Amino acid sequence: MNSFPISEQSPIAWSEPHPAECDVVVIGGGVIGICTALFLARAGKRVTVLEKGRIAGEQSSRNWGWIRQQGRDPDEIGIVKDANRLWRELATETNVDIGLKTCGVTYLARTDKEMAEYTAWLQHAKTYGLDSRMLSTAETADLIPGMSHSYKGALYTASDMRAEPWVAVPAIAGIAARAGATLVENCAVRALDVAAGRVVGVVTEQGRIKAPEVVLAGGAWSALFLRRHGVALPQLSVRATVAATQPLPAVYPGGAADPRIAFRARSDGGYTLAAGGYHELFVGPDAFRSLPKYLTQLRHEPFGTRLHAKAPRGFPDAWGTPRHWAEDAVSPFERMRILDPKPNMRKVRGLAHDFGALFPDIGPVRIKSAWAGMIDTMPDVVPVVDRIDALPGLTVGTGMSGHGFGIGPGMGKVLAALVMGDAVGHDLTRFRHRRFSDGTPMRIGPSV
Numbered sequence: 001m002n003s004f005p006i007s008e009q010s011p012i013a014w015s016e017p018h019p020a021e022c023d024v025v026v027i028g029g030g031v032i033g034i035c036t037a038l039f040l041a042r043a044g045k046r047v048t049v050l051e052k053g054r055i056a057g058e059q060s061s062r063n064w065g066w067i068r069q070q071g072r073d074p075d076e077i078g079i080v081k082d083a084n085r086l087w088r089e090l091a092t093e094t095n096v097d098i099g100l101k102t103c104g105v106t107y108l109a110r111t112d113k114e115m116a117e118y119t120a121w122l123q124h125a126k127t128y129g130l131d132s133r134m135l136s137t138a139e140t141a142d143l144i145p146g147m148s149h150s151y152k153g154a155l156y157t158a159s160d161m162r163a164e165p166w167v168a169v170p171a172i173a174g175i176a177a178r179a180g181a182t183l184v185e186n187c188a189v190r191a192l193d194v195a196a197g198r199v200v201g202v203v204t205e206q207g208r209i210k211a212p213e214v215v216l217a218g219g220a221w222s223a224l225f226l227r228r229h230g231v232a233l234p235q236l237s238v239r240a241t242v243a244a245t246q247p248l249p250a251v252y253p254g255g256a257a258d259p260r261i262a263f264r265a266r267s268d269g270g271y272t273l274a275a276g277g278y279h280e281l282f283v284g285p286d287a288f289r290s291l292p293k294y295l296t297q298l299r300h301e302p303f304g305t306r307l308h309a310k311a312p313r314g315f316p317d318a319w320g321t322p323r324h325w326a327e328d329a330v331s332p333f334e335r336m337r338i339l340d341p342k343p344n345m346r347k348v349r350g351l352a353h354d355f356g357a358l359f360p361d362i363g364p365v366r367i368k369s370a371w372a373g374m375i376d377t378m379p380d381v382v383p384v385v386d387r388i389d390a391l392p393g394l395t396v397g398t399g400m401s402g403h404g405f406g407i408g409p410g411m412g413k414v415l416a417a418l419v420m421g422d423a424v425g426h427d428l429t430r431f432r433h434r435r436f437s438d439g440t441p442m443r444i445g446p447s448v
């Protein structure tokens with residue numbers, strides 16, 4: 001089986017030492033940090049992105065590559081619509097083929113309950129002028145021919161897109177660098193530099209950077225980073241396994257999912273396969289700490305997540321991962337340059353079987369590679385995009401809850417505007433940090 005394209009063995013593409021001073025430091029070189037840096041650089045800010053491993057080494061390369069407006073929380077739709085437009089623009093600004101294609105996303109419904117949920121979500125699509133619509137049994141079979149199962153129908157959004165994540169995010173990093181952003185790989189941020197209650201920079205494994213503004217876009221590591229500074233964030237991460245097939249006959253150019261299997265065509269002629277609603281949580285201290293906040297989600301979807309007693313060594317919520325460390329000591333971030341969970345191979349075999357069973361005429365489904373990612377999630381399945389009251393100078397963009405790739409450019413633009421104090425153009429109330437502490441009842445984002 002092929003190995004995953006970005007690993008600790010990958011050459012360091014961005015290796016210059018970081019500056020001693022800049023306007024904004026961005027912690028994390030995933031899609032959120034990179035897009036934030038892009039828009040800050042375009043606005044003339046001296047911005048430095050610090051990535052402990054490799055650009056897009058974690059979730060931002062490991063995802064399914066769906067650029068999906070469909071099924072989103074209503075408060076995300078305006079941002080993801082912007083993101084769709086930005087993806088098209090960005091694809092023209094790089095010589096790299098990022099595999100961007102507008103070929104739709106389809107949610108296949110097996111039950112009347114799913115049909116009802118999808119139909120109910122359409123009201124949000126209408127409000128935001130999206131082209132989402134319901135398909136009948138016959139229309140679904142016409143859209144995706146050759147399926148062995150006759151579905152009740154489907155929710156379909158023709159304007160949704162796909163791209164190849166491990167190519168796309170490094171390509172956007174290139175655009176950000178050309179716009180003036182400084183990118184530094186293999187450089188962990190150990191802590192914020194705080195003076196008189198205000199963020200004045202960061203402490204990295206290479207030294208200090210003075211900066212009046214810092215953006216934390218640390219994906220699955222954000223809660224651990226914030227805890228050291230006394231800021232609570234009920235973020236957990238769950239393992240999600242993905243497989244890529246060898247090239248197969250074309251069945252559908254877009255992304256489609258039913259509750260058992262999700263698939264999308266890849267630029268290399270194969271399919272990316274995953275088990276849509278299946279995640280695995282490695283229980284650690286944060287899981288216990290955050291449990292009360294997740295009760296609503298657990299009641300809502302009691303069987304979606306399988307529990308494991310403990311996380312592998314060095315994972316953000318492993319029992320042995322330090323919660324406190326000195327600025328001049330090696331931090332958990334540099335001990336784990338790239339969070340690279342092993343895929344669940346039983347699931348991988350099941351995916352190959354289920355895909356073959358759904359498309360009986362497709363021929364043998366051979367898996368070319370398999371990998372996993374740790375999805376950072378929040379109790380209400382929507383992110384935190386906010387300035388942190390307790391630490392002036394700190395902005396957080398994290399907890400994208402399994403759907404941050406597609407919305408990345410839109411969120412980057414929003415975060416850049418937040419940092420600069422400009423009009424954001426969207427209502428961010430839903431994404432505020434204080435919602436977990438001000439008594440707001442938990443409202444779970446749509447699980448459609």
Ligand SMILES: Cc1cc2nc3c(=O)[nH]c(=O)nc-3n(C[C@H](O)[C@H](O)[C@H](O)COP(=O)(O)OP(=O)(O)OC[C@H]3O[C@@H](n4cnc5c(N)ncnc54)[C@H](O)[C@@H]3O)c2cc1C
Nearest residue numbers: 028030032052060063064066189219373400403404405406
């Ligand atoms: C299997 C899977 C499938 C998915 N499918 C989709 C999909 O189809 N569509 C979609 O929209 N989304 C999808 N997602 C979700 C999407 O990938 C994520 O929401 C998105 O990539 C999050 O981006 P990010 O920049 O916040 O985090 P990440 O990509 O995880 O980046 C965070 C970066 O911060 C770095 N970092 C952390 N702490 C420090 C520190 N102290 N110093 C320096 N660097 C640090 C990390 O090394 C990491 O590279 C999927 C995710 C997974 C795992």
